[in-house]
Amino acid sequence: MVRGQLHGIARYALELARRLPGLAPDLEFSALVPAQGLPDGLGELTPRIPLHRSRAGYLTPLEQPLLAYELAKLKPDLFHATSFSLPLLWPGRLVATLHDANHLALADQYTPVQAIYYKAVVGPRARTASALITVSDFSREELGKYLKMSPYRFQVIHNGVDSRFEPPTASEAKAFRERHELPERYVAVVGNAKPFKNLAMLGKFAADLPVPLVLLAGKGAVAHETGLHENVIDLEELPESEMALFYGAAAVLLLPSKYEGFGLPALEAMAAGCPVIAADATALPEVVGNAAMRVPPYDARDWREATLRVLRDDALRRELIELGRARAARFTWEDCALHTLGVFRRVLGNLPRNTSTTQSRTH
DSSP: OOOSSOOHHHHHHHHHHHHHHHHOTTSEEEEEEOTTOOOSOOGGGSOOSOEEEOOOOTTOTTHHHHHHHHHHHHOOSEEEEOSSOOOTTOOSOEEEEOOOOHHHHTGGGSOHHHHHHIIIIIHHHHHTOSEEEESOHHHHHHHHHHHTSOGGGEEEOOOOBOTTOOOOOHHHHHHHHHHTTOOSSOEEEEOOSSGGGOHHHHTTTGGGSSSOEEEEOSSSSHHHHHTOOTTEEEOOOOOGGGHHHHHHTSSEEEEOOSOOSSOHHHHHHHHTTOOEEEESSTTHHHHHTTSSEEEOTTOHHHHHHHHHHHHHOHHHHHHHHHHHHHHHTTOBHHHHHHHHHHHHHHHTTTSOGGGOEEEEEOO
16 A cells, blocks of 8 residues: 555554554564565655565555465464455465445445455455454444444554644745745645545635635646636645645644545644644544534535634634644654554463564555
8 A cells, every 4th residue: 555645544553563562572563565675755755664566566466365475474473454455265364454434435436346346355354353443432333233233342543643744834845836836825625536535526616715726636636626627736746755844834624534544634734734624524623623623524605604703713723723732732652652552562472482483464
């Protein structure tokens, strides 16, 4: 899953891979990565553990036999599947992190192959896993419902925010805007063209705003697919080193998604000193608490009014920034890694500690 513009699942895998070895010097870690290797420009997120290139491409016909072959060759005492690619044909100790159930809950928005994969591979292997992790109470309930298993088979371990997400100085924000030819004030939007991300709803009022929406949604086409044309700047991709600047230089972040297993952009924006308006749905209220404005995801008029209020009310912006930074500080990748390590320890409990090898797959 670590390829191209990083999304939340890829960041999760990389953040764990960079922290776990330092927390457990008695364990040996290595990672399975895509056949082409990891993308350039990861910076501090680049894992410093042995990397094994895997030919088991996600959703390819040979994924499962190749994954079983590679794990049999590596002989890990434990394999951590950090996403949905679970090794159905490998019987060893498995810790699996399932971030959400949207492939089942929103099956009509995915290909039939993806829905079948979740039912034929993910569900059966999850039931035999040594331990299961998810990232929110909302996802725990959804996974239990759609996989027809007790939600309490899942341990909730929240995602975190890296310390480099902090408010930029005025000069840093100015330099970022000039470098990318952005106006002094803009509204940040992240996402993709999938219907549940709900970006098309923003197009109903974007033209009414006094500042443009700046859309960060990967390589082109998303603005066209979602109808976001008027008063919208398509920024396409940014290096990881500039993500905090993108949030911190914005006047507000809009996150109108109708379905999220967590909602990492909200936390990262709040840590970077950016006010957040988030959909009052699925896992987002659990993540942002009362530190963001929460608006139902369906009413464009409500989103327009909330956005205008944040843009015009400096006192409200300052309050949201203060609340947001305090909220984001409660979620750290260090805590996430420590709790995940605790899961590993329990699963490896019957092995001599000085011979244990944990294979932590990043994908």
